[in-house]
Amino acid sequence: MTQPLTLFDKIWAQHEILKAENGLSLIWVDRHYVHEGSFQGFDKVDARAERVARPDLTFGIADHYVPTSRGRVFNDPSLKKMVSQLVDNTKKHGVMLMGLDDPRQGIVHVVGPEQGLTIPGLVIVCGDSHTATHGALGSIAIGIGASEVSHVLLTQTFWQKKPKRTRVTVDGKCGPGIGAKDIALSIIARIGTNGAQGHAVEYAGAAIRALTMEGRLTLCNLAIESGARTGMVAPDETTFAYVRGRPFAPTGAEFDRAVEVWRALPSDPDAEFDTEVSLDASAIAPVVTWGTSPEDTLPIDAAVPDPAQVADPARAQQMQGALDYMGLKPSQKLTDIRVDRVFIGSCTNARIEDLRAAAAVLAGRTAKVPGLVSAGSTQVKVQAEQEGLDKIFTAAGLTWGESGCSMCIGINGDIVAPGERCASTTNRNFRGRQGPGARTHLMSPAMVAAAAVTGHLADVRPMLAGRA
Amino acid sequence: MQPFKQLSGAAVALRRDNVDTDQVIPARFLKISRAEGLGDKLFHDLRFDGNGKLRPDFPLNDPARQDAGILIGRRNFGVGSSREAAVYALVDHGFRCVVATSFGDIFAGNAVNNGLVAAIVNAEDIEKLLSAVEQTGRAEVDLEAQTIKSGNYVVSFTIDPARKTRLLNGWDELDLTAQHKGEIAAFATQDRTARPWAVPRT
Known part of the structure; x- marks a missing residue:
């Protein structure tokens, strides 16, 4: 018998290049999303006069500074500069950009899943704390700082101390008009904004399984507000149906092969978590x-x-x-x-x-x-x-x-x-x-x-x- | 990165829980590059009122503590966004050590990457340390011994051993990774075969 593993453990093991003597693991990164705010990371790459290691796994998206007005009129030249800086940095390093005029543009944590860039079983990073959003598809998604952004740009890896595992189980059924946001905020109210610090959180239970992919994305998005390193939901039929046919997702036989791998990812029945939290969905109010x-x-x-x-x-x-x-x-x-x-x-x-x-x-x-x-x-x-x-x-x-x-x-x-x-x-x-x-x-x-x-x-x- | 062994000097007590990174540096200053420096934007909206006047009751505005290198916070310091500018603002202002009962994960990671010590002290000790620093205005940090002293009061702190070693030696993470170039390349090659579906379709 092999040791029962959690969803997090399985994906972690597939991405651990090595574990150093100091206890830190060097982790392979499948997707790195960059936005206007990632300029500090690019500045560090340029300061070393080096190149982005894997532009094919790096994706630029303009979201933080873009105007929402009709015609996207910049009222302030300093905002325009932030967007053009992203254009310059991605162009210089051969990174694909979904910029202001791109029909695929949007908020990075909406666009990644929508375009099929975010799929199950990956390690995903972005210089933004709400990166845990992508964990909704059954991936390890971690928000990082600018130094780590430059580290990923240069090596396609980052160092992590393996977090502990928390399972938040929400059983029962939500009442009408109550959704993922109410569940997520109720969890944070229960455990506090540092309740899951140093932990990877897996959301489980009937109420989570019943959520659509949109709802799961909302839930995992707010993992960071409970202090969690990442939030995840095990991939299931809802996930596979969502991923199928999206522009960057695998197709045909490759998709089928991927689904086979993804079906093995959910936590084993006897897998142990360091912490367990449970909520009753029927008791959650707006x-x-x-x-x-x-x-x-x-x-x-x-x-x-x-x-x-x-x-x-x-x-x-x-x-x-x-x-x-x-x-x-x-x-x-x-x-x-x-x-x-x-x-x-x-x-x-x-x-x-x-x-x-x-x-x-x-x-x-x-x-x-x-x-x-x-x-x-x-x-x-x-x-x-x-x-x-x-x-x-x-x-x-x-x-x-x-x-x-x-x-x-x-x-x-x-x-x-x-x-x-x-x-x-x-x-x-x-x-x-x-x-x-x-x-x-x-x-x-x-x-x-x-x-x-x-x-x-x-x-x-x-x-x-x-x-x- | 400058190694950190000991530090003795002016200290500031910030009696607040959940000092999020939006408080450490408001988002509108995130356009500023590191080369320009972010020290004068540290705690901007707590230090200044709506008319740009210094708030006299904010601890960092005490004229005697302008060159403080040690900041004592409380619970959950640096929670919130991943902005490394929060650490830049602290470091550019002169801080080398922040003490709290817990830290936002990303903040703590950013801190070590910039030679800033994020020291964890238990809830009982932090209240005593806050009071001591309010009275004396000074503190001494010894990273090797993992102690903080203010007046006659000494507390122990915890820090991840790997982070402690990096801080003591001033090691840059990229230099450490460079030793593993071969292993990374080998991993990438075998992973391409093992997980062909993991590469985005083009």
């Missing part, structure tokens, strides 16, 4: 964040917590700081919090299913506040337009933008004004994340749509009555 960390998550029918009720003085002080920044009062009902704008977008929640969920709430209704909808990729945007979703958003009074990271990180010019409150489908409610002084409440696309229609944080469930 959630929103109230504070300045994704762990500050509560069900929509709850109230803002009161620091005076918290025993730990450090925690109470932290909580008071968050309330002051967010402009909230203790014990205020969450549904009484008025919002100034909404944002539907980002690598977390801007895939076609997300846009459909928001549109299902907005159809025939009017938003009380302004808002921007930015599709996760140009392909998603085209598909949404074919389905008429753009008309629903614009009829409700929202702006239909081009694809990019946009108001999630606010470095392309799309920002939430100081003191303004935004209901957002993004991944981080950090202070100033959506712009200096911006106040962010994280939630699902359906919940953002509910906030848009009512003008305050709201439970989407009653608004779905009689709708598909």
Whole structure:
């Protein structure tokens, strides 16, 4: 009998070139995605006057600094320079670029799976913390810093200490109007933003298996917000059906051969995990964040917590700081919090299913506040337009933008004004994340749509009555 | 990379949990290249108010601690984005050591790649260390012994042994990898045969 292995262990073993005496492993990289922010990594390559080792496994995508306005007009030359720098760096090193005018352009974590570049059984890296997204297809996907970006560019490898393994099992069935974002935020609320630090997380259980690929991508996207090195879902029929026929994915006999390999990847029944966490899907409510960390998550029918009720003085002080920044009062009902704008977008929640969920709430209704909808990729945007979703958003009074990271990180010019409150489908409610002084409440696309229609944080469930 | 053995000097206490990398350096400054330097953007929106005025209550704004090399944080320092600029900003400002009860994984990796010590101290010790540093304004770090001292107070810290060795010697990761060129090439060749499907179709 061989030792039972986890999904993570199996892929790790296939990519471990060597394990050094110091305990670090040198890991082979199958895909390296680069974006405008990767320039620091290219600068280091140039400083050594060397070349990118494997341009055929490196893919450039313009997302962080691209304008979402019609015609992609740059209002600031420094933003244009960030995009042209990526053009120059990829051209110089013979790396394929899905740039501003490319019909395949979009957010790297949407485009990778969409184009079939991200498939099961790989090791994938990118100089972006939300890289764990790609683990949804059953790969090890890890966000890295600029020094590591240059290391991968130069060697197609990186050094890693093997993380411990955590399994998060979500059994049962989610209620109507509750989805992957609610599951992911509920996990973070349970274990904290450092709950999975140093761990690779595998999401398992009936509620995870029932998720579509879009839902799994949302779930794994938020793995980093629980501190995890990576998040993964074992590949299954949902995965294979998603991958089949995508532009860069294997075809024909090669695809069949790959599926055979992928079928052997799921964790063995007796595989041991260092940590086990379990949640009951039927107990998960639509959630929103109230504070300045994704762990500050509560069900929509709850109230803002009161620091005076918290025993730990450090925690109470932290909580008071968050309330002051967010402009909230203790014990205020969450549904009484008025919002100034909404944002539907980002690598977390801007895939076609997300846009459909928001549109299902907005159809025939009017938003009380302004808002921007930015599709996760140009392909998603085209598909949404074919389905008429753009008309629903614009009829409700929202702006239909081009694809990019946009108001999630606010470095392309799309920002939430100081003191303004935004209901957002993004991944981080950090202070100033959506712009200096911006106040962010994280939630699902359906919940953002509910906030848009009512003008305050709201439970989407009653608004779905009689709708598909 | 400059080796790190010991450091004695001004220290700053930052009594906050979850100091995310957006706080360490706001995203709008990520366009700045390393050559330009990022030290003056460190903790920008915590150090300055909306009108660009220094906030007197922010610990780093204490005139006596402008040349601090040691930063004491609390729980979960450097959580969030992968931006190595967060480490550049700390290093460019003069910091060589950050102490916390836990660190964001990517931040801790970026730190070692830039010669910045990310030292882990338990929750009880960190509160005492914060108080000691607030009083004395100074600290001493000994990486070999894995201790931090402030006034009469001494605490032990933990750090991954592989990272400790790199920091003590100032080793660059790429130089270490260069020793394994042959193994990487051999792996690539056998892997191409073993997993032909893993190469993207062109």
